[in-house]
Amino acid sequence: MLDAHGPPSLKSLAAALGLSAATVSRVLSGQAERYRISRATRDRILAQAASSGLVVNHLARSLRLQRTLSIGLVIPDISNPFFAMLAREVERSARRHGYSVLIADSEEDPAVEAQALALMQQRHVDGLILAPVGTPAAVASLSALGARPCVLIDRLLPELALPAITSDHRAGAALAVAHLIERGHTRIACVQGSPGTFANDERVAGWRGALSEARLPAGPELVVGGGYSIDAGRRAARALLQRAERPTAVVALGNLLALGVLQAVHEARLAVPADLSLIGFDDQPWASVVDPPLTLIEQPIEQLGREALALLLERIGGDAAPAARRTLPVRLIERASVRDLRSGDRPLPPARSPQGTP
Amino acid sequence: MLDAHGPPSLKSLAAALGLSAATVSRVLSGQAERYRISRATRDRILAQAASSGLVVNHLARSLRLQRTLSIGLVIPDISNPFFAMLAREVERSARRHGYSVLIADSEEDPAVEAQALALMQQRHVDGLILAPVGTPAAVASLSALGARPCVLIDRLLPELALPAITSDHRAGAALAVAHLIERGHTRIACVQGSPGTFANDERVAGWRGALSEARLPAGPELVVGGGYSIDAGRRAARALLQRAERPTAVVALGNLLALGVLQAVHEARLAVPADLSLIGFDDQPWASVVDPPLTLIEQPIEQLGREALALLLERIGGDAAPAARRTLPVRLIERASVRDLRSGDRPLPPARSPQGTP
DNA sequence: CAGCGTTGCACAATCGATTGCGCAATTCAA
DNA sequence: TTGAATTGCGCAATCGATTGTGCAACGCTG
Incomplete structure (x- = not known):
């Protein structure tokens, strides 16, 4: 806690301890061993960091490391339950892997999608999961992503050799x-x-x-x-x-x-x-x-989300395997919205009691 | 286009043009007038920027400016249609105002919520819209947000003097x-x-x-x-x-x-x-x-989302007005799931044809 | 006690954009 | 022709964290 002038930063913590920022950085990133920081120093830093509630500045870190530990998710309509569930699964998986998710809604509109992709680029997401709108214009704007890893989901773009997870x-x-x-x-x-x-x-x-x-x-x-x-x-x-x-x-x-x-x-x-x-x-x-x-x-919505994320992380990790395309199987769930025309007019199996009769 | 070594940056563009990064920055941020950059130079820069598809590095920019033009949205369950629609509205409004949205799902769990808040803090969002889980633990972790503007939505925390938009x-x-x-x-x-x-x-x-x-x-x-x-x-x-x-x-x-x-x-x-x-x-x-x-x-879900965002932007803008709390009116939509017990057993108004009779 | 190896940490450059200050070059008036 | 005013732009510090290199101080051996 001590005297906190401005937001607690790695640098200010170093100053308070009479150490250099370098040392603090190495300790906080678990590199103490590698750089032979003494146990005493390490403990001092760790203690101080904990008590001051230090949170390293992710912006600075990302700038230096050239990766943000975040991925982008661009979908046509977050309020569509299908995509909402997909988003939930992607976010959850990503969180487990230490990534956060920047979500953008393309509103099923190529222009908005292009904007979203530009946003993802300038925010320097490490990778992208995209359910593309799919028109030629959108494809063009996709190239603006440069070499950033990208996985398609639900929809694929045959023209582009991108990995994709879709259901059948x-x-x-x-x-x-x-x-x-x-x-x-x-x-x-x-x-x-x-x-x-x-x-x-x-x-x-x-x-x-x-x-x-x-x-x-x-x-x-x-x-x-x-x-x-x-x-x-x-x-x-x-x-x-x-x-x-x-x-x-x-x-x-x-x-x-x-x-x-x-x-x-x-x-x-x-x-x-x-x-x-x-x-x-x-x-x-x-x-x-x-x-x-x-x-x-x-x-299999959950599976779609999970596999897309897994594939993306592989790509981010550098495994530039050939653009895999996985197609997940679907199944029919029979309930009661289909009439059987073969056997006359008999109603459907789960015939529930019609309303009005207690 | 030219020769692109590495990702196109403001700096590399400046070098290619034989100018300083400072000048390019001023032109790109529309400050040309203020710093009296000549029309010729400005046009050269603009042209080059357009043709090279330059996208300024938002990380660096945010680091320097101490604001990210992004806001956080923490909700208990994105797959719940209520929150999905809320998220859509918030994202859309934010986009219109030049902000992007970092969404986190707290899974109605105080621990996950605390994680999410920490994430928002380290990502340096400019502000936060939160539907809090609401337990004492969560309240405590909220304080970790420091002085970052925060607006509550759907739920409010009576203990905390935070602005809030809820329906009645x-x-x-x-x-x-x-x-x-x-x-x-x-x-x-x-x-x-x-x-x-x-x-x-x-x-x-x-x-x-x-x-x-x-x-x-x-x-x-x-x-x-x-x-x-x-x-x-x-x-x-x-x-x-x-x-x-x-x-x-x-x-x-x-x-x-x-x-x-x-x-x-x-x-x-x-x-x-x-x-x-x-x-x-x-x-x-x-x-x-x-x-x-x-x-x-x-x-009024859309209104909830829009007003929360508007309120947050006000706060970010510095208008530290007293923590306003708005309560939005609700209404009852009558359909057919309520039985009238007063008048015997008569069925409900929109009595639709029972299934099975063509 | 000199010399060498080890331990423990600091220096400084770097990522890319922003901005106050200031310097050169040009123009104009006297 | 000289001084002042103006125009046009660069220098360098800064945001905060990371990391290769380097430099003391220490312990040890001979």
Whole structure:
């Protein structure tokens, strides 16, 4: 504690002890042995540091060491539960490894993303985890990152040889479609997210592939929507519901989209799955208690976050292995938003008591 | 572009132009006028900076200026939609003002929170927005922040004279209880979040106050739960449902808690609001499509975020006004999770078509 | 007691940007 | 032609921590 003029710094502590900053630095960074600092001196320094609540200035340290022990995380929308959970996992893993995380929200907008990347560059993050918006412009701005290690997550940029961790979007969508086909659906639409982004396009491709294989229609008129917001999902679903030839099932390629579809169906005084079957993406806490409980494709979000961080730290560590791309498996969680058209009109398995009867 | 040895720095650019770093610095920071740099020189520098893609080293700049243009945000759980939305709003506002945000998740744990605060200190954030865990230990670690401006959000620490922005938790809970009483409920339980945190205790107080005023039971046996997670909500609700004298209504003091209650009710093959009425907190996208659509207390999340940031920037700017505390009004959104006990058994207003009838 | 090795720590340069002060060169007036 | 005023920019210290090198003081041996 002593007399604290200004913020406690390594330097001021040294002065108070009549030592040089060099010695204090070496002790505090655990280099006492290597530089043969006497035990007595070391203890004095440690004691003083503890009692004065010294916190070394990370800015100065980073400047000198040329690394900040921080990483950047750029995602399209932190308020989307998928990315929120991803952020939580990345932050938590990073913390365990002594890194802190600078989060930026690109708002699914290439311009904002470019800004965010510039920010990351000027803040000198040691590495970057990025869910890219994915347009050519964004790709260009990516090069501004220089040689900073970068790992893509959820979405990848085929043009760039960057390591990436994604879940198997294509297989996920195909799985959803297969599930529907099995249950007698033949007219299956899809509510997409942001076209041009990898995750979306892969899912659309999976949807189309599964339908084509079954010789079912998969034309562009069955692909609606644009953007991952609830509103986008609702608007797309509204349009779909007004069509003369209404599809019997919809695959919503995002968790918020599925919510939007549900809202639109409710608005129209229709019901899922009676009037329309629905399969969503990403398991979320609310997915099991919405009306009806949502059948969906689950991605291993925690694993995505952890592996991305691990991969990034490897890169930062210098292991410039060839740009690995890992694709994580997904699975279908069956609940009650899909109607079985084969066996007449029987309702779905977990038929809960309808409200109103005590 | 030229010959780039090492990362482009202000210094290297100066060398390439045969100028001093001082001049370049002054031009780049818009101080050309003040220091009477000739137009020709200025243009040369600007051109070169643009073409070389120079990004000034923010670490060095911060070290020299003693400010980082960054703020810290410490919240208990980024994956909770309430805090995710708050984070998004804070980040967005901060970006508009030229600040970036360092986010840390305290996991509702005083020890982790203390770590996070230490991190913020060593990273030299210019200011801090904090939703404190609220225990005495946390309060103590707060003092480690030194004189750094700090604004509390969502929760406040009565012991500390810090500015704070919170919504009117107490009135919110009271509003919920009043709504239930009006509809004939007399046995109203409450599923709380983390006891000891301001938001929770205020809400419990509001719940209790409204009940006491109506001379209805508000004993501790009607307050269940602990923690803001879904699981906590589910466990609390399970216990409640097994009681001999089951309450007719529950107020869940958090959005995830309401979800947990719903899950527990569904598990028990019961229904809301037939068997149990429910009012939650925080409007969320899924709240209108769960089964049943949730009646709840809405907080002005965006406003909370924006005002907290504005208040913090004022503080950073030096306006050391007395620690203002703003309480933002909340409102009740009526949907369909409350049963009206006065008029027999008639179901609720937005009676949607039960599933299974096409 | 001289000489050599060891122990324990300080000096000073460095990371990159900022800024008060001051110096040279130019212009203008007398 | 000289002195003063102005223009245009560089010098060097500074922020705080890190690290290679160097220099005393000490102990030991012969």
